[in-house]
Amino acid sequence: MNPRATFFTTVALLAASGVLIAVLRFLETGTPFLPGQERSVWQVEARVDLVALGEAVTVSLSVPEELPQFTVTQEQAASPGYGFSIVENGGERRAEWTRREAAGPQSLYYSAQFLPRPRAPAAPPPELPRPESVFWSEVQGTAAAELLARAQETSSDPLSLARELVKLIAAPQGDQNAALLLGQAESRAALLNKLLNDAGVPARQVLALQLEDARRRQDLLPMVEVFAAGEWALIDPQTGTAGVPEDLLLWHRKGRSLIDVSGARQSRVTFSMLRQSVPAETLARAAAGGSAFYKVGLHSLPIEEQGMFRMLLLLPLGAMVVVFMRVIVGVRTAGTFMPILIALAFLQTSLLPGLASFISVVALGLLMRGYLSRLNLLLVARIATLIVLVIFIISALSIVGYQLGYSTGMVITFFPMIIIAWTIERMSILWEEEGVREVLVQGTGSLVVAVAAFALMRWPLVQHLTFNFPELNLVLLAAILAMGQYTGYKLSELRRFHAIEDEWR
Amino acid sequence: MRRWVSPQRLERYGMLGMNARNLAFIQRYNERSRYPLVDDKLRTKLLAEDYGVPTPALRLVLRAQHQVRRAGSRLAALEGFAMKPAKGSGGKGIWVILRRDGEEWLKASGGRVGLADLQRHLSNTLAGLYSLGGNPDAVLVEDLISADDCFSGYSFEGVPDIRVVVFQGYPVMAMVRLSTHDSDGKANLHQGAVGVGLALDSGRCLRAVQFGQPLTLHPDTGRPLNAIKVPGWRELLVLAARCHEMTGLGYLGVDLVLDRQQGPMLLELNARPGLAIQIANGCGLLPRLRRVEALADRRRPGPAERVAWAMEAFADGR
Incomplete structure (x- = not known):
């Protein structure tokens, strides 16, 4: 068998096995090939970091109880060496980890799936809650009384009272009493809670989690619940709006504290979350013990890593686009694989703000580089200077953008700075040696490839397939290998060589 | 067409x-x-x-930055010369100096360069500005060719x-x-x-x-x-x-x-x-x-x- 035939057989086998595994996964787990035929599930993971002191360790973390908006399924804990159980006490649920002896930094994980459901009416609490008694210092007491009097004047029931109080607190420069109390309170939520209880309205402080796809290391937000009309109603202490938004998960509602730790110090709880598209069928099956596919699938990884893999698995596609554009089309780019990194950054920024910020950073960088070239610096020092300047430019753009009301500033930072610095350096040399035209050609080429890769990578179908069927990347690999053997003309050469026609006519 | x-x-x-x-x-x-x-x-x-x-006669090879400082006097002794990065490609970084003119040198492309320009170019080249991947480079100084x-x-x-x-x-x-x-x-x-x-x-x-x-x-x-x-x-x-x-x-x-x-x-x-x-x-x-x-x-x-x-x-x- 000649080597070429062997090669193409291998390529065909790779592609075929990718498709085959994907079909098997479909048959086994019922994961659909198209996005949208499924329910989205929030996979939330709480991570407790602590430093154990070398003695018996007990960690007790408050976890969500029955929620009106979500069904809780698949609770799991990953913490090697620890005993784990969920303890229920008077409607309060806590996850408890215990270990006889532990020393040094420890990480404990609790994860659960939250399936959104139509809002069910909450069962009335067995006994009516009573307002807690409140202690103020003398000065605080006077200020609180004045504040409450003003709020009560313009309100009629507990909910409107809470709303009026939020308004007063939110404008502290307008109200000295509010400013005084806020300065001494832990948070707005704590102050609101105290004021409401002082006014004789049963209220409690709760901790909620803002659900956003692929977020890592998030903290809980303090909020307040007011008992009104026979049920607890959530008040956002920042805006005063009542009711639970769809993307808010009430993590800690009752009981003493979010976390109790003994035998360790420096404990900290952070949350990661991921929106998954899983058919209800899969949920049921996985809950029942799971198929081999579910276990080998990426869904079995901790959520923090799943979020990264979602990005990582898009890279092969980007790499394929680069190969296609360079080998078949013949686009010239600055830096072979830089377009993929730009495309990844665009995924975070969305296209237009991303393009605008990339072009402005590189253009400003080129201007500054023009001055640097007169400074007579060694190459390494010059590029290091450029990196610092690029960071300055990005910070400046972020601040300006933020002041103008665009939030693009935040996302610029995703651009790989060192790569941008190198790009500026290469482009600047290109400019000096070959002229502006070549800089524009290669710069445009890079952006065209980046936008093409971005368009593919942003396609929901593609995101769904690469993450849920990672084996399809074998097909991409096969395509890349096949293109690596392409010896035909590039599209650009059909133009480059057109002068040859005159000779042969 | x-x-x-x-x-x-x-x-x-x-x-x-x-x-x-x-x-x-x-x-x-x-x-x-x-x-x-x-x-x-x-x-x-x-x-x-x-x-x-x-090949054109080799007059001088520079391999390290510290040689740049003393290169000026040695170059001044040459009538005309070409400076090339050893690992350059596509003609990048090549300077052709026709002759000395007072304190300056006359480039083939018509420009004039002083000692500082010359030294900066040498230093850049040694640092790898023109070599693939920015690797450290050497500079060759050769005799001019008369066509x-x-x-x-x-x-x-x-x-x-x-x-x-x-x-x-x-x-x-x-x-x-x-x-x-x-x-x-x-x-x-x-x-x-x-x-x-x-x-x-x-x-x-x-x-x-x-x-x-x-x-x-x-x-x-x-x-x-x-x-x-x-x-x-x-x-x-x-x-x-x-x-x-x-x-x-x-x-x-x-x-x-x-x-x-x-x-x-x-x-x-x-x-x-x-x-x-x-x-x-x-x-x-x-x-x-x-x-x-x-x-x-x-x-x-x-x-x-x-x-x-x-x-x-x-x-x-x-």
């Missing part, structure tokens, strides 16, 4: 595309371990000395060089590159230098192109390009063919210059010769490469014999 050619036609003309060149010729016939011999001009030069291939009279009036601010593509030791195609005002004294076709295709049997001009368009007169001097005929053509081709034995590379671009006193000299070698030579010659490389591939001569003929074969086989220009 039409701006595009169909791939079928390109194939009929035997044009070699970049993908085919990289895969079917460079990767197949050029051993990776041999690349440093041609990518580093210093090594090429030492190698050429071993094989008795003439042969056959090229007088054909070049602007630079010495014409002759590129010969040598495949498995057989010269297969040749051209002269004439720098122009557009190309800023550089001999790269995509920067606007004029490429003059040469008949392989005689060294006579076949046709000339600039920016991919045919032309008959030199754009700066107005001399008719079809009068070009390179003297000592056979010896020049033999010199090019010998570079095959010297480097062991199967697919090789040999850049030669014709010095008034010393005749043909090796300027540099290229393991990935460009494709522009096909346009300058008005014909594709592929049929010629295939003919050489089809040769089944086990005697391993010497350079002179190979040149004789090529001059006859590719005589008609197609």
